Amino acid sequence: MTTSEPTTTAGKPPVVSERVVTTRAARANAHIGKHAQTIAIGVVLVLLLIFFAFSADRFATTGNLLNLLRQISPTLIVAIAMTFVISTSGIDLSVGSTVALTGSLLAIVLQHGWDPTLALVAILALGALIGFINGWFSSYQNIPPFIVTLAMLSIMRGTALRATEGYSTPIDGDLWIVQLGQGRVAGIPVPVILAVVVAAVGWITLTRTPFGRYVIGLGSNGESLRRTGVNTRKVGLAVYVLTGLAAALAGVLIATRLSSGSSNAGSGFELEVITAVVLGGTSLFGGRGSMLGTMLGALTLGVIANGLVLLHVSPFYVQIVQGAILLLAIFANSKVWARFGAVRK
Amino acid sequence: MAPADGAAERTVDRVVMRDIRKRYGMVDALRGVTLRVGPGEVIGLVGDNAAGKSTLMKVLAGAVVPDSGEIVFDGQTVSFATPRDARELGIEMVYQDLALCDDIDVAGNLFLGREPRKAGGLLLDVARMHRDARQHLDALNIRIPLTDIPVGGLSGGQRQAVAIARAVTFGPKLLILDEPTAALAVAEVETVLELIKTVSAQGVSVILITHRLQDLFRVCDRLCVMYEGTLRADLDARATSLERLVSEIVAHDQIDSGKSDAGKADGRKGNDTTEGARR
Ligand SMILES: Nc1ncnc2c1ncn2[C@@H]1O[C@H](COP(=O)(O)OP(=O)(O)OP(=O)(O)O)[C@@H](O)[C@H]1O
Ligand SMILES: [Mg+2]
Numbered sequence: 001m002t003t004s005e006p007t008t009t010a011g012k013p014p015v016v017s018e019r020v021v022t023t024r025a026a027r028a029n030a031h032i033g034k035h036a037q038t039i040a041i042g043v044v045l046v047l048l049l050i051f052f053a054f055s056a057d058r059f060a061t062t063g064n065l066l067n068l069l070r071q072i073s074p075t076l077i078v079a080i081a082m083t084f085v086i087s088t089s090g091i092d093l094s095v096g097s098t099v100a101l102t103g104s105l106l107a108i109v110l111q112h113g114w115d116p117t118l119a120l121v122a123i124l125a126l127g128a129l130i131g132f133i134n135g136w137f138s139s140y141q142n143i144p145p146f147i148v149t150l151a152m153l154s155i156m157r158g159t160a161l162r163a164t165e166g167y168s169t170p171i172d173g174d175l176w177i178v179q180l181g182q183g184r185v186a187g188i189p190v191p192v193i194l195a196v197v198v199a200a201v202g203w204i205t206l207t208r209t210p211f212g213r214y215v216i217g218l219g220s221n222g223e224s225l226r227r228t229g230v231n232t233r234k235v236g237l238a239v240y241v242l243t244g245l246a247a248a249l250a251g252v253l254i255a256t257r258l259s260s261g262s263s264n265a266g267s268g269f270e271l272e273v274i275t276a277v278v279l280g281g282t283s284l285f286g287g288r289g290s291m292l293g294t295m296l297g298a299l300t301l302g303v304i305a306n307g308l309v310l311l312h313v314s315p316f317y318v319q320i321v322q323g324a325i326l327l328l329a330i331f332a333n334s335k336v337w338a339r340f341g342a343v344r345k
Numbered sequence: 346m347a348p349a350d351g352a353a354e355r356t357v358d359r360v361v362m363r364d365i366r367k368r369y370g371m372v373d374a375l376r377g378v379t380l381r382v383g384p385g386e387v388i389g390l391v392g393d394n395a396a397g398k399s400t401l402m403k404v405l406a407g408a409v410v411p412d413s414g415e416i417v418f419d420g421q422t423v424s425f426a427t428p429r430d431a432r433e434l435g436i437e438m439v440y441q442d443l444a445l446c447d448d449i450d451v452a453g454n455l456f457l458g459r460e461p462r463k464a465g466g467l468l469l470d471v472a473r474m475h476r477d478a479r480q481h482l483d484a485l486n487i488r489i490p491l492t493d494i495p496v497g498g499l500s501g502g503q504r505q506a507v508a509i510a511r512a513v514t515f516g517p518k519l520l521i522l523d524e525p526t527a528a529l530a531v532a533e534v535e536t537v538l539e540l541i542k543t544v545s546a547q548g549v550s551v552i553l554i555t556h557r558l559q560d561l562f563r564v565c566d567r568l569c570v571m572y573e574g575t576l577r578a579d580l581d582a583r584a585t586s587l588e589r590l591v592s593e594i595v596a597h598d599q600i601d602s603g604k605s606d607a608g609k610a611d612g613r614k615g616n617d618t619t620e621g622a623r624r
Pocket of ligand 2: 398
């Protein structure tokens, strides 16, 4: 921060104006620091798009791009919610298992003849309940969310396996709910529309509402926030309800897209979601979150997966690449971007 | 209790803390402290490091829940489960560690927990927040040119100024300042001392914790000395010399302090009366 700051000579009057100049620079610096990683991931995304457009012939077709967007919609929806959790310096590892459980249960209750609307509401409520349990243990009982959600990961996956006995359950293609995963409005897949709506609401909530403020404050300095009179436990719990709810919606989208609920769905999903969030510049230590970054991060992951498949690279490499990206993103997050002065940890 | 500043409404104390106790594991932070503050009165709370000053004030601000004891605010017995309860009654505190969120900007920190809203309370009124923040900072003579930079990027003194502004801005009835001038330059310290005089003249009660003893004599009505979790002395600021204060703080008659402290807990009310009468 001292780079462009000319040292003041002993004279007194210019001090004030000089101060304004330095703080303007500091502000610019802070703003760049805030958005540097978002800009960087945007650049990476554009480069990837150009690369795949030239190397894989079918990549740059409308059909493929819409398909790509539909594929990443569940990831994006949960990543938006996860941005809140990670901004509070929390983590939710149970989202993948929740996807499996909610997808399986949806298929099962539909097979038992439940009304699809009722089934949808019940599944979403279940997701919120799972999030509530995560939040209650981590926020009200101060148990590290890493452990709480790791335990829930196991419990949910086990429940899904038990409920389905390991088989996948088909969903009747005539039910309206299948349109959630397979339908299109004006040519655009329904999951994409839902993801865009969730992203917009998430962005406004994080940047423009008191709740978003408190989420950032909680991750920045929870005790300070508490002392200003904010009910920090409620905020800390609410973010897990958001991820639970988002994971349930993702579970519904995935199951209806495949017309079947499987207890093996969503394996590695949590890793994908967390990678998207971290890639976008949200700090794992809390206090800094970027919704735009999360969107770009999810898009980047989707483009890589889709492009590699089109290039006939073995799908096994996709996992390796994703893990490597997560590691790189965290490294950049804590080492490179910290230089821009916005973070003082 | 005789009114000191001739104000007739001083029949009711602004706040009375009675026999407050708090233990942290093996540390007895507060061992039965009784403290009263009148409206518009400025109390200097002094004592050695770890005497329990901050803990006592956190109890009063609702940030720490005491093990036992009673707090009476404006004649009503109150109990604070959260800082919000205390803030709603008009108790504001500048914490020793400032309690700012580094990643949130100046205006955001100033209004944290009571942001101006629009759209039926759903959205933050960010524009108004910055406008009002500028007004409040200017009114307090605080020189922070921009209100939209994260406080993590401010100097220590500027951060302290933001914390003070936050406490003063919302018209408190009782203002608690825990070492508010520790990081401030000479001119800024003067500003804070002036501020204390101004608000106390308007009837705001002030409790000031500081290790700058010379400041205490300039603004305080009474000096309360804490020692190892007890209130050791309650002195009239105008009738006390610096030497006397220092000897109370370092506890010259330490040998029998354990016994005399226990005795003082009962005798304190009498002590208060004599102090009051002396004025
Ligand atoms: N959260 C806590 N957990 C454990 N012990 C604590 C806690 N807060 C305070 N204490 C202990 O209580 C005692 C009083 O601390 P306190 O901060 O009130 O002292 P103080 O008078 O404000 O000192 P200073 O002048 O250094 O600020 C200390 O022994 C401290 O270790
Ligand atoms: Mg202290």
